[in-house]
Amino acid sequence: MDKDLFIKLSNVSKTFPGVKALDNIQLEVKKGEVHALIGENGAGKSTLIKILAGIYKPDEGATIIIDGKEYQSLTPILSLRQGIVVIYQDFSLFPNLSVAENIAISLDIEQDNKFLNWKKLREVASKALNQLGVDIDLDIPLGKLSIAKQQLVAIARALVYDAKMIIMDEPTSALSKGEVELLFKIIRSLQQRGISILFVSHKLEELFEVSSRFTVLRDGKYMGTYNIDEIDSDKLISLMVGRKVEYTRYGADKIGETILEVRNLCKKGNFKDISFELHKGEIVAITGLVGAGRTEVAQALCGINVPDSGEIILEGKQVKINSPEEAVKHGIAFVPESRQTEGLIVRQSLEDNITLPIMKQLVGRLSVINFSKKREVAQQWIKALNIKPPYPNMLVQQFSGGNQQRIVIAKWLATNPKVLIIDEPTNGIDVGAKREIHLLIRELASKGMGIIMISSELPEVLAISDTVLVMRRGRITGRFDGNNVTQEEIMNKAILNEKAPVTA
Amino acid sequence: MKRFVKSKEMGILLIIIVISIIISIGNSTFLRPDNIIDMLKGNTVLGIMAMGMLLVIITGGIDVSVGAMVAAVTVLVGKFMVNFSGNVLLAFIVGCLCGTIMGAINGIFIAKLKIPPIVVTLGTMSIINGLMLYYTNGTWINDIPESFINFGKLTLFKIPNGQGGMIGVPIQILFLVIAALVTWVILKYTLIGRGIYAMGGNPVSAARIGYNLDKISIFLYSYMGFVTGLAAVVHTSIMRQVDPNAFTGFELQVVAAVVLGGANILGGAGTVLGTLLGVLLLAIMNNGLILMHIPVFWQKIVVGAVIIIAVSIDVIQRKHAEKNLTKVDIE
Numbered sequence: 001m002d003k004d005l006f007i008k009l010s011n012v013s014k015t016f017p018g019v020k021a022l023d024n025i026q027l028e029v030k031k032g033e034v035h036a037l038i039g040e041n042g043a044g045k046s047t048l049i050k051i052l053a054g055i056y057k058p059d060e061g062a063t064i065i066i067d068g069k070e071y072q073s074l075t076p077i078l079s080l081r082q083g084i085v086v087i088y089q090d091f092s093l094f095p096n097l098s099v100a101e102n103i104a105i106s107l108d109i110e111q112d113n114k115f116l117n118w119k120k121l122r123e124v125a126s127k128a129l130n131q132l133g134v135d136i137d138l139d140i141p142l143g144k145l146s147i148a149k150q151q152l153v154a155i156a157r158a159l160v161y162d163a164k165m166i167i168m169d170e171p172t173s174a175l176s177k178g179e180v181e182l183l184f185k186i187i188r189s190l191q192q193r194g195i196s197i198l199f200v201s202h203k204l205e206e207l208f209e210v211s212s213r214f215t216v217l218r219d220g221k222y223m224g225t226y227n228i229d230e231i232d233s234d235k236l237i238s239l240m241v242g243r244k245v246e247y248t249r250y251g252a253d254k255i256g257e258t259i260l261e262v263r264n265l266c267k268k269g270n271f272k273d274i275s276f277e278l279h280k281g282e283i284v285a286i287t288g289l290v291g292a293g294r295t296e297v298a299q300a301l302c303g304i305n306v307p308d309s310g311e312i313i314l315e316g317k318q319v320k321i322n323s324p325e326e327a328v329k330h331g332i333a334f335v336p337e338s339r340q341t342e343g344l345i346v347r348q349s350l351e352d353n354i355t356l357p358i359m360k361q362l363v364g365r366l367s368v369i370n371f372s373k374k375r376e377v378a379q380q381w382i383k384a385l386n387i388k389p390p391y392p393n394m395l396v397q398q399f400s401g402g403n404q405q406r407i408v409i410a411k412w413l414a415t416n417p418k419v420l421i422i423d424e425p426t427n428g429i430d431v432g433a434k435r436e437i438h439l440l441i442r443e444l445a446s447k448g449m450g451i452i453m454i455s456s457e458l459p460e461v462l463a464i465s466d467t468v469l470v471m472r473r474g475r476i477t478g479r480f481d482g483n484n485v486t487q488e489e490i491m492n493k494a495i496l497n498e499k500a501p502v503t504a
Numbered sequence: 505m506k507r508f509v510k511s512k513e514m515g516i517l518l519i520i521i522v523i524s525i526i527i528s529i530g531n532s533t534f535l536r537p538d539n540i541i542d543m544l545k546g547n548t549v550l551g552i553m554a555m556g557m558l559l560v561i562i563t564g565g566i567d568v569s570v571g572a573m574v575a576a577v578t579v580l581v582g583k584f585m586v587n588f589s590g591n592v593l594l595a596f597i598v599g600c601l602c603g604t605i606m607g608a609i610n611g612i613f614i615a616k617l618k619i620p621p622i623v624v625t626l627g628t629m630s631i632i633n634g635l636m637l638y639y640t641n642g643t644w645i646n647d648i649p650e651s652f653i654n655f656g657k658l659t660l661f662k663i664p665n666g667q668g669g670m671i672g673v674p675i676q677i678l679f680l681v682i683a684a685l686v687t688w689v690i691l692k693y694t695l696i697g698r699g700i701y702a703m704g705g706n707p708v709s710a711a712r713i714g715y716n717l718d719k720i721s722i723f724l725y726s727y728m729g730f731v732t733g734l735a736a737v738v739h740t741s742i743m744r745q746v747d748p749n750a751f752t753g754f755e756l757q758v759v760a761a762v763v764l765g766g767a768n769i770l771g772g773a774g775t776v777l778g779t780l781l782g783v784l785l786l787a788i789m790n791n792g793l794i795l796m797h798i799p800v801f802w803q804k805i806v807v808g809a810v811i812i813i814a815v816s817i818d819v820i821q822r823k824h825a826e827k828n829l830t831k832v833d834i835e
Contacts, residue, residue, distance in 0.1 A: 106714065114696075
């Protein structure tokens with residue numbers, strides 16, 4: 001094996017029940033190299049990180065060679081002992097403990113000490129911070145530091161582990177421009193000391209600044225590794241998005257009058273200057289990367305996340321929506337991303353779930369529930385949305401993902417909304433059922449409802465939306481006619497910084 | 505020093521000073537050495553148990569069985585002394601052992617079966633209460649051996665009582681000092697102590713860096729039991745008799761002292777000094793209101809109100825911090 005290589009993975013696959021998350025991946029990281037791992041949401045980056053960290057075991061037949069030694073799989077301890085340290089997006093730090101402890105306590109745990117030598121602990125911590133060339137008070141609780149400084153603490157901890165390769169998962173997502181510069185400076189100094197960095201990110205302009213090689217994943221498949229001089233951002237994007245799954249397009253037959261208009265909606269730390277219109281019969285897709293502020297906008301429209309400023313105009317009248325209850329009264333319904341935890345009460349029956357938001361209409365005199373009417377309503381929606389099996393008494397958790405999604409949609413349709421907001425409508429649903437959900441959404445629109453669909457799946461966006469809004473870092477960076485847009489165009493707006501176009 | 509001025513402990517100390525001034529204006533006996541010593545002696549049991557509860561609350565747990573546990577240990581130790589031996593050392597060993605075993609049972613259920621602490625300890629509370637009622641029938645134990653009664657009357661040293669005479673500092677206070685010191689060392693200098701903070705701050709990360717959370721849970725509920733056993737023996741040395749019903753509702757006072765002492769009921773924060781101040785604050789409020797001839801029911805109302813205010817401040821601060829958290833870095 002090449003002496004310059006720190007780690008070489010080949011034939012790495014990972015199968016979960018029903019899904020092949022990784023399919024025959026390879027990856028090589030040289031000593032002292034900054035290597036970028038890129039791919040869309042769901043491309044398999046996180047799964048690969050977990051295999052490197054020893055949390056997941058790859059399928060049979062994988063080889064992992066670290067510093068010349070060959071393994072079939074890793075365990076968390078083995079991975080750490082080989083010097084592979086992952087800095088997760090949440091850093092895995094302790095807000096209530098001092099900076100010194102956060103950096104160095106893992107050493108004591110590893111040595112199985114019973115007592116803590118504070119002097120030594122502070123020495124180890126301050127040495128690690130010195131190596132990074134940063135000055136942070138060792139004694140203050142970590143929670144009092146800015147996110148950027150917490151990240152430096154996480155990197156210092158990695159040094160204490162004697163890291164040979166540091167994996168950074170979206171390290172710049174919460175940093176300002178100046179903080180990113182400092183991080184890059186530190187990454188370069190780590191590189192000079194022979195430490196490899198695997199940099200996982202969506203932000204192409206940043207990747208081009210620090211990385212020397214790129215490995216691209218798409219739908220769990222290896223799309224190749226490229227040197228910085230043989231690739232540019234257009235090529236990277238086409239490698240990332242060229243998905244095989246394509247749906248036949250169903251656009252709107254006719255779009256009616258404006259039902260909802262949003263003007264300059266702002267909320268500090270969430271989104272800025274959001275303006276768009278939604279018409280009867282129209283499906284507006286809001287797409288972009290996870291963390292771009294899409295869900296926050298949707299939550300602002302349904303009263304969960306009240307905006308700081310801006311106007312929401314519903315059927316020509318300006319409205320204020322301060323709670324989900326008010327949103328429902330105004331005819332805005334929200335189907336959240338996680339069916340299991342936010343959308344449904346999975347241990348109750350289909351009927352109980354569907355009728356929950358309209359309970360007030362089902363009570364008779366003395367506030368007693370009219371059970372026959374309740375059953376009738378449930379039956380009606382089971383039929384309308386073709387929920388299978390059609391048993392009102394069956395517990396929600398016993399239905400398949402696709403049918404659970406129909407149940408959530410039914411639940412909100414029962415409130416007779418004018419505007420339906422659906423967050424990631426086909427998340428975790430198998431391919432056939434996805435198609436049916438798309439058709440259902442299109443059918444609802446054609447009956448005159450205005451629909452806002454938040455989706456990361458570009459084929460889905462292209463299949464049914466009439467207008468596509470792309471968000472990036474809290475703003476709308478692209479607006480397209482759904483009839484006339486490509487995945488590449490959308491991805492460009494989602495990941496590239498307009499102000500500083502990147503050419504390799 | 506600068507840090508102390510800004511700390512939660514400083515805030516509690518200020519409240520204690522203000523309340524003390526108010527009470528001593530109303531009744532000059534409040535600040536007399538004999539009253540202060542009586543007050544401290546009367547709250548050593550609360551203080552010792554609060555040390556265990558502090559550890560529990562730092563991890564975000566709670567133990568509501570401690571009232572039942574301390575009562576049970578007083579009965580067991582009392583019966584032991586009446587039937588077997590009046591040896592003081594043996595009484596302490598038996599008491600601490602019984603307490604530790606009961607605590608360990610709580611710990612094992614909480615750690616191994618992942619049952620919420622409130623559910624496990626509510627259950628053990630009811631079981632212990634039931635068993636004790638069956639065992640004692642509610643009758644008192646009065647014939648505590650002379651040797652143990654004499655031990656309870658020992659004093660450490662004498663101080664002026666403020667009226668020309670001298671007053672002894674009771675030996676029971678020594679046990680509170682020891683319990684506080686041991687707890688402080690555990691929390692500050694042992695790896696398991698730091699693990700308790702780590703677990704309260706971020707359990708997922710604590711497990712990731714190699715802490716065995718089950719072991720920590722079993723340790724801290726056992727320690728809670730241990731100090732409860734110690735407190736039971738100290739209590740018996742003060743009262744010189746055993747009333748099986750003396751501790752009904754006492755668990756709430758222990759939790760109250762810890763929470764008043766600035767520990768975060770949601771986990772992650774709390775100190776020995778703060779908890780001692782919390783115990784003192786509770787003691788002063790109880791004692792002062794009696795001295796000022798304010799009816800007993802007011803004590804309960806005031807203590808309850810202070811607790812709710814203290815916890816509300818914590819929760820509001822946390823919510824405020826969450827609200828201002830940047831979710832998307834807007835360019």
